[in-house]
Amino acid sequence: MTGRALFDAHKLHAVLELEPFLLSLAKKPNPITLTQCHQIHAKLIITQCISQTHLANTLLSFYSKSSNFHHAHQLFNKMPHRNVVTWTTLISSHLKHGSVPKALKIFNQMLLSDERPNEYTFSVLLRACSNHDFWSVGLQIHGSLVRFGLDRDKFAGSSLVYMYFKGGNDLRDALRVFNGLLERxxxxxxxxxxxxxxxxxxxxxxxxxxxxxxxxxxxxxxxxxxxxxxxxxxxxxxxxxxxxxxxxxxxxxxxxxxxxxxxxxxxxxxxxxxxxxxxxxxxDNFVWSSMISGYSMNNRGEEAVRFFKNMCRQRVKLDQHVLSSTLKACVEIEDLNTGVQVHGLMIKNGHQNDCFVASVLLTLYASFGDLGDVEKLFRRIDDKDIVAWNSMILARARPGHGSSHSMQLMQELRRTTSLQIESATLVAVLKSCENESDLLAGRQIHSLILKSSLCHHTLVGNALVHMYSECRLIDDAFKAFVDIEWKDDSSWSSIIGTYKQNDMELEALGLCKEMLNEGVNLTSYSLPLCFSACSQLSAICEGKQLHVLAIKFGYNRDVYVGSSIIDMYAKCGNIEESENVFSEQLEPNEVIFNAMICGYAHHGKAQQAIEVFSKLEKNCVAPNHVTFLALMSACSHAGYVEETLHLFTLMLDKYKIKPKSEHYSSLVDAYGRAGRLEEAYQIVQKDGSESAWRTLLGACRNHNNTEIGEKSAMKMIEMNPSDHAPYVLLSNIYNAEGKWEEAIKCREKMAKIHVKKDPGSSWLV
DNA sequence: TTAGGGTTAG
Structure with a gap:
């Protein structure tokens, strides 16, 4: 008797000592290790506390939380007394870390035993059944819940409401259960x-x-x-x-x-x-990744990358979300270096085959033309989803690579997976068909689209318009445009752009008007196209109306829209209005400055163009090759030879911009106009572009220089035998010099090789 | 001692 009492006191002491210790462990967020579980298990056996159901339950929860189901079941089987908590713990752990069917099997065993499930048991089970796959099981459990009289309980009932929302999307049933709850x-x-x-x-x-x-x-x-x-x-x-x-x-x-x-x-x-x-x-990791994607989605990719690097310095753990958001920013700002570093971190952190992260990484590598590694990356992705396939198809749809690889990938996708093709898949494949040689493939995809439910999808329709447009099939592009049920700003932009590219400005402007009549909201994409159509047709009335609309929608200070308005007014002859729009710009970038400089260049106002350039330099805006082209052309047209040369050297020396053929032509033009043909000839020989030779030949015609004129004409004929211009210009030179014989010979030669002069046309009747 | 609701990325 005494011995037994002494033993119980020991046991009580052990319980009192163990209980708070186990409780403190249970509160820790990280699951404890298997070794720790074994140590606790041993301690419970030694102190004979293992027979205490509540302590054994706690140990069971430890085994379960660390996903050691084998040991959990061993303990469960050996427990002399089990209560509702024991069963619920085991069921819950299977639902959280294991499988729903296993949890349901244990629940059935529980029902067969004498133990009654309580509101907690039902709560976990119902939550698990919110997954659509277990929807019918969920309904059966709802039945059991009613039988046990727990359907109006706040715990079980809340989970039931949750299940109806998530699994069944059944708002009425959810509302009915909620209204029936005894306590909310x-x-x-x-x-x-x-x-x-x-x-x-x-x-x-x-x-x-x-x-x-x-x-x-x-x-x-x-x-x-x-x-x-x-x-x-x-x-x-x-x-x-x-x-x-x-x-x-x-x-x-x-x-x-x-x-x-x-x-x-x-x-x-x-x-x-x-x-x-x-x-x-x-x-937590969540907020770090939200911050990175926040920068990225607001076109602040550089800050996203800086933020990420700062995060790495602080040794924050990198998860898939952080890595994919950062890579997205790298794609946007074309930062391959950081992308490669992220790739290394992906490998280090074991995320190299993660579907989300690898999909962006392959997009990044593909944008830098590294297609060999892209395919390897794609093949290694675990459980590829449709976005991964879309990314790969798009990666293969690079200009000049043809459609065959993208088509093969889509066929593989349809043959080997049960994934549903999305509009983005079709848009990606169509992108690979944007060349006349891939038209057949494009038409195949078009017929596939017509047979599918995606034929009414606006994005797919837009891609079709674009594909036909790139293949120069204007009528097909228009038909595809007409077929789009819900035309958006992009649909209209595509077709207007198609007409504009193919010198059908009148039709383009007609569509602009139609678009406005349809009440489509104009955006920073469609407005510049409309303004450009107006400027090409000198349609200033329509341009002014659009300008009012741009102000109304708040786009007049957008750089793309603003520059197109400046350009439109300048080309329509109203340079004062261009100046007004230019002065309204709050933060003009190089595109806005270029539009104004080009405007002055077209109006022969070289001095004003140079003044705008000084303003650009004062504002610390970096000029580009277009800026210099406009400036040089303004100066050369005004006969400022030295100024043109100065701008050319400034571009090279200060701004380190590599000159293009157009810059050389402008320089040749400046020398040519001044009659300094020998210097012009020296430059043309260095550059050698067709346009420079043409400019030189024109200058020779104006200054009646037969010697250099002949050389230039020969060079041009050599470069492009079917061009009529050198023959015409050369014969004009001979005529001006009174060399009639030579002039006739030149025209005869032209007729012999069937080169025809384009008939002239004029807007003025 | 078991338990119900909420967040991020391509």
């Missing part, structure tokens, strides 16, 4: 709010939230705010919810902060994202 706690309300937020029913979310606020003693928590934030599309809305979080005095957790970082960036306010990020005490 914050979790129950959150499940409802999040369910309606996911399906985009924001009115319902609003209503539920106001109802919830009326319930006494209930306060929205972080989870509520996350769901509310998911309903935000506008910056103002994000700010409002941000304010609400403070109003309710909630202790903001890392998840809410992460969502706000992500959303502010999605609404274009990266500075607010960064402010929240910097103020966060606890930062």
């Amino acid at each position: 706690d914050v979790v129950a309300w959150n499940v409802m709010i999040s369910g309606f937020a996911q399906v985009g029913d924001f009115h319902m979310v609003q209503w539920l939230f106001s109802e919830m606020r009326d319930v006494q003693g209930l306060k929205p928590d972080n989870s509520t705010f996350v769901s509310l934030l998911q309903c935000c599309y506008l910056l103002l809305e994000v700010k409002q919810i941000h304010g609400l979080v403070y109003k309710f005095g909630a202790e903001i957790d890392v998840v809410v902060e992460s969502v706000m970082v992500d959303l502010y960036a999605k609404c274009g306010d990266v500075s607010s994202s960064r402010r929240i990020f910097d103020s966060m005490e606890e930062k």
